[in-house]
Amino acid sequence: MKGFAMLRIGEVGWIEKERPACGPMDAICRPLAIAICTSDVHTVWEGAVGDRHNMILGHEGCAEVVEVGSMVKDFKPGDKVLVPAITPDWNSLEAQAGYSMHSGGMLAGWKFSNFKDGLDAEFFHVNDADGNLAHMPEGMTLEDASMLSDMVPTGFHGVELADVQFGDTVLVIGIGPVGLMSVAGARLRGAARIIAVGTRPKCVEAAKFYGADEFISYKNGTIEDQVLKMTDGKGVDRVVVAGGGVQTFESAVKSLKPGGKIGNVNYLGSGDYINIPRVEWGVGMGHKQLIGGLMPGGRLRMEKLGALVTSGKLDVSKLTTHLFHGWEHIPEALQLMKDKPADLIKPVVILDNKI
Ligand code: NAD
Ligand code: ZN
Numbered sequence: 001m002k003g004f005a006m007l008r009i010g011e012v013g014w015i016e017k018e019r020p021a022c023g024p025m026d027a028i029c030r031p032l033a034i035a036i037c038t039s040d041v042h043t044v045w046e047g048a049v050g051d052r053h054n055m056i057l058g059h060e061g062c063a064e065v066v067e068v069g070s071m072v073k074d075f076k077p078g079d080k081v082l083v084p085a086i087t088p089d090w091n092s093l094e095a096q097a098g099y100s101m102h103s104g105g106m107l108a109g110w111k112f113s114n115f116k117d118g119l120d121a122e123f124f125h126v127n128d129a130d131g132n133l134a135h136m137p138e139g140m141t142l143e144d145a146s147m148l149s150d151m152v153p154t155g156f157h158g159v160e161l162a163d164v165q166f167g168d169t170v171l172v173i174g175i176g177p178v179g180l181m182s183v184a185g186a187r188l189r190g191a192a193r194i195i196a197v198g199t200r201p202k203c204v205e206a207a208k209f210y211g212a213d214e215f216i217s218y219k220n221g222t223i224e225d226q227v228l229k230m231t232d233g234k235g236v237d238r239v240v241v242a243g244g245g246v247q248t249f250e251s252a253v254k255s256l257k258p259g260g261k262i263g264n265v266n267y268l269g270s271g272d273y274i275n276i277p278r279v280e281w282g283v284g285m286g287h288k289q290l291i292g293g294l295m296p297g298g299r300l301r302m303e304k305l306g307a308l309v310t311s312g313k314l315d316v317s318k319l320t321t322h323l324f325h326g327w328e329h330i331p332e333a334l335q336l337m338k339d340k341p342a343d344l345i346k347p348v349v350i351l352d353n354k355i
Contacts, residue, residue, distance in 0.1 A: 001016070001018070003117065004056065004057055006044050006053075009044070009045075019122070019123050020123060022069050022125070024069040026068070026125060027075055028065075028066050028067040028068075028125055029065050029126055030064050031058070031061045032061070032062050032142050033142035033348055034348070035061060035146040035147065035150075035320075035348045035349075036060075036330075036348075036349075037059065037085075038178075042269035043114070048267065048269040048270070049114055056120055058112065058124075059112035059150065060119070061149060062080065062083060062148075063080070064081070065078065065080075065129075075133055080135070081133040082133070082148050083149055084132060084148075084302050086100075086101050087109065087128065088100035088103040088297050089128060095109075101295065101297060109294065109296075110294055110297075111127065132299055133302075134306060137307075140306070143317075143320040144309060144317060145306075146320075147316040148302060152181050153295045155177070155181020155182040156181060156184075156305070157265055158185070158240040158242055158264070158265040159186050159240060161265070161292075162240050164191055164237075164238050165238075166189075166192075167191075168186075168191045168192060168236075169193040169237050171240070171255055172194060172207075172239075173242060173244055173248055175200075175206070175212070176243055180206050180210055180318070181316075182240040191211075191238075196214070196216070197216045199219065202342065203345065222251060227255040234257060236256060238263070239252040241264040241292075244266065245268065246271035246273065246274045249290065253281055253288055253290070254277060259286075260287075260288055264293070265292070266292075319346045320346050322347040322348070324350065326350075327353060330349055
């Protein structure tokens with residue numbers, strides 16, 4: 001089969017590979033649409049998870065099942081499915097401990113385009129099909145379905161990690177597609193005031209739509225100075241970090257009230273350490289918590305988030321700004337995500353031709 005791969009750090013291209021084999025609990029799927037992710041950029045051009053040779057890219061999209069293993073109960077060839085970016089081994093001890101995303105080791109629930117070939121190929125393999133796939137809701141567009149793989153669950157996971165409560169003031173750092181979904185998730189969780197860090201007009205417009213009340217530019221001075229000014233020196237209850245680099249944590253700690261929580265879902269592609277400022281961390285006693293996490297993945301989450309979309313309570317259509325038709329557009333869509341033109345939020349490629 002043909003696929004679009006990371007050949008080595010900094011280089012991508014089309015390759016030929018064996019079609020994956022289907023184990024008893026697995027499914028083999030054919031992608032219907034794929035979305036390109038900022039994580040692909042970190043992986044390919046920053047080498048952030050290390051060198052990967054001839055690894056087929058892609059972890060966001062939706063698909064049709066073409067084959068299932070003998071033990072798969074709920075899916076059959078021809079079914080249209082949502083595919084989570086994170087596909088844990090649900091019978092692992094890590095999953096039993098509540099950390100499905102680390103099943104088999106740190107971040108090892110993230111298999112596509114990390115530990116095995118991803119979605120950008122004629123066929124791809126899904127482990128634990130009953131535990132990881134979800135039926136695509138009737139009438140959902142392929143581009144909306146693709147947003148459920150990673151953007152919605154990751155943005156929402158940042159909100160879960162920051163533990164947003166009714167009436168909270170929430171700071172969302174970075175309003176790319178992940179941060180936009182953190183804004184949407186914070187609103188659904190009952191935040192009273194959402195301050196977003198970001199300036200690109202397209203993202204600001206979308207962030208307003210999803211519930212951001214006020215905006216800060218990280219180019220206009222430090223985030224913390226602006227947040228403290230806006231909150232009469234008090235700071236915010238919660239911070240979701242969905243953009244920036246290792247330096248962002250210093251701002252997040254300084255912007256946070258004592259007892260507050262920081263939820264990070266940003267993929268830190270470079271830098272060796274993050275700095276926690278001693279004084280603003282309450283000289284070690286400020287009860288300011290910081291947790292960073294990969295989203296948990298799996299079927300139940302896909303089904304629940306899909307229900308939010310079909311019920312009309314979450315409109316993900318604002319995320320797809322660039323829609324392509326045809327396999328040949330995958331390299332162009334990846335390049336767009338790398339270049340980040342001002343009008344881009346998310347590129348999606350509908351795979352409606354022969355590879
Ligand atoms: P994006 O690049 O589109 O958005 C990040 C935004 O942060 C951009 O708009 C950028 O302008 C802004 N930014 C840059 N520097 C900043 C700073 N110093 N302060 C504030 N904002 C700043 O990326 P995205 O697609 O929205 O993804 C966000 C991050 O989440 C990426 O690192 C991505 O790899 C990661 N990610 C994590 C998971 C997970 O499971 N944890 C899943 C998917 C993506
Ligand atoms: Zn992704």
